[in-house]
Amino acid sequence: MNTRKWVIAGVLSALSILLGVTGLGFVPVPTAVGNATILQIPAIIGALLEGPIVGAIIGTIFGVTSFLHATLPMFKDPLVSILPRIWIGVGAYYVYKGIRPLNHYVAIGVAGCVGSVINTVLVLGVIYLRHYLSLGACITAAVVNGVPEAIVSIIITLAVVSAWLRLDPLRRKSRI
Amino acid sequence: MARPLELSASVALGQFIPGHSLLHRMDPRAKLTVFTLWVVLSVVAWTIAQQAVLFIIFLFLLALGRLPFRFAFSTLRPALPALIVVVLLQLLFLGDSTGLASPVLLHVGFISIRLATVQLVIVSLLRVLSLMVLISTLTLTTSASDLTRGLEGVLRPLRPLRVPVSEIALVCTIALRFTPVFAQEAEQLMKAQAARGADFGEARPWQIIRRTKSVLPVIVPLFLLALGRAENLALAMEARGYVPGARRTSFKTLAWGMRDTGACIVGLLLFFAVLLIRDAQPASAAIAFLF
Numbered sequence: 367m368n369t370r371k372w373v374i375a376g377v378l379s380a381l382s383i384l385l386g387v388t389g390l391g392f393v394p395v396p397t398a399v400g401n402a403t404i405l406q407i408p409a410i411i412g413a414l415l416e417g418p419i420v421g422a423i424i425g426t427i428f429g430v431t432s433f434l435h436a437t438l439p440m441f442k443d444p445l446v447s448i449l450p451r452i453w454i455g456v457g458a459y460y461v462y463k464g465i466r467p468l469n470h471y472v473a474i475g476v477a478g479c480v481g482s483v484i485n486t487v488l489v490l491g492v493i494y495l496r497h498y499l500s501l502g503a504c505i506t507a508a509v510v511n512g513v514p515e516a517i518v519s520i521i522i523t524l525a526v527v528s529a530w531l532r533l534d535p536l537r538r539k540s541r542i
Numbered sequence: 543m544a545r546p547l548e549l550s551a552s553v554a555l556g557q558f559i560p561g562h563s564l565l566h567r568m569d570p571r572a573k574l575t576v577f578t579l580w581v582v583l584s585v586v587a588w589t590i591a592q593q594a595v596l597f598i599i600f601l602f603l604l605a606l607g608r609l610p611f612r613f614a615f616s617t618l619r620p621a622l623p624a625l626i627v628v629v630l631l632q633l634l635f636l637g638d639s640t641g642l643a644s645p646v647l648l649h650v651g652f653i654s655i656r657l658a659t660v661q662l663v664i665v666s667l668l669r670v671l672s673l674m675v676l677i678s679t680l681t682l683t684t685s686a687s688d689l690t691r692g693l694e695g696v697l698r699p700l701r702p703l704r705v706p707v708s709e710i711a712l713v714c715t716i717a718l719r720f721t722p723v724f725a726q727e728a729e730q731l732m733k734a735q736a737a738r739g740a741d742f743g744e745a746r747p748w749q750i751i752r753r754t755k756s757v758l759p760v761i762v763p764l765f766l767l768a769l770g771r772a773e774n775l776a777l778a779m780e781a782r783g784y785v786p787g788a789r790r791t792s793f794k795t796l797a798w799g800m801r802d803t804g805a806c807i808v809g810l811l812l813f814f815a816v817l818l819i820r821d822a823q824p825a826s827a828a829i830a831f832l833f
Contacts, residue, residue, distance in 0.1 A: 376716025
């Protein structure tokens with residue numbers, strides 16, 4: 367890993383912490399908890415730009431912050447708040463790598479979706495396995511919270527990554 | 543305006559309260575070691591007795607650090623409504639899903655509250671409270687730079703396994719250093735976009751895509767600014783001779799003293815003592831077996 371990768375991991379982790387502690391990372395759409403989280407997005411973007419290890423590092427730091435700041439019983443448990451978050455970036459990266467030769471934009475969007483779904487499914491899965499909530503409650507939360515989060519995640523990942531890589535999804539001409 | 547435009551105030555990472563208590567003077571490596579040990583203990587402890595003992599130990603620690611109690615529970619009040627909802631969800635619907643045969647305490651319609659469920663709820667509530675105290679004790683008595691230095695020290699034994707220890711510490715340092723910087727930048731962005739007429743949260747709640755679009759004018763430039771800063775920082779570090787994995791010295795070195803060894807021994811002894819506490823409830827033994 368070169369200096370750049372480490373620095374990007376640090377900087378995106380800072381964003382993840384910022385989005386978490388200021389409430390900027392909660393998009394107010396109607397879900398069970400009243401908002402959709404976009405805290406998984408720095409991990410996804412880090413993974414797409416710099417590879418799975420960077421994604422895993424950002425995910426871990428996101429998990430640790432979420433553990434430290436948690437006030438709900440299930441998230442005050444490292445198995446729920448840290449362990450699942452490591453895999454967000456890893457999964458997103460391999461999906462991106464697989465689809466990229468076909469279509470770059472679709473690859474970015476699907477990776478954004480997969481990263482978010484990994485977060486939802488693994489977190490709620492561990493919550494169920496650790497007996498914090500019943501299976502029904504977990505599935506309800508996965509649908510009610512997970513679907514809007516995946517949509518939000520696709521939009522933001524696509525917007526940020528295509529802007530950073532200077533891709534133009536609509537092939538517009540310069541407006542100047 | 544749906545949201546306040548002041549962000550810097552809410553970035554309370556500088557929670558550290560300078561002081562001279564025993565906990566303040568301890569080596570961050572010792573603090574982190576004992577901290578990790580006890581977080582693990584709190585996670586594996588599935589009986590009310592164990593959690594209660596842990597809670598008392600952590601409160602004692604808080605007192606040892608001469609810290610005001612209100613700091614430790616400051617995050618609790620805003621979270622109370624959500625906490626109550628979760629507890630009710632657990633009590634009413636966890637029902638038989640724990641897979642444990644334990645006596646039914648209350649049975650109304652399709653809802654049955656079992657003894658094991660009540661026990662689980664109490665254990666998880668106690669865990670939240672005690673970890674809140676433990677985490678506050680650590681972050682209130684240790685500065686962020688000491689924490690990352692301590693982390694580097696604690697992870698050092700992993701170096702022969704080719705774990706990039708000092709790079710991990712670097713990532714943490716950058717993350718902690720840049721959070722307030724980005725808070726300021728986000729604030730500026732929000733003000734600039736608001737001045738240009740951006741609407742933050744005027745779309746209807748069910749319009750997910752429109753609501754997401756309303757955060758884009760802040761989130762996208764924020765990410766791009768951050769990535770741009772990362773490029774500059776990486777360049778600047780390389781220009782100053784930073785090589786990942788190279789051996790570096792530190793301006794401030796940590797000193798391990800007798801009290802740190804003592805703290806680790808006491809921490810370890812308490813760890814096993816709490817682990818050995820047995821509860822009278824047979825159900826708890828079964829739950830403990832699952833994990």
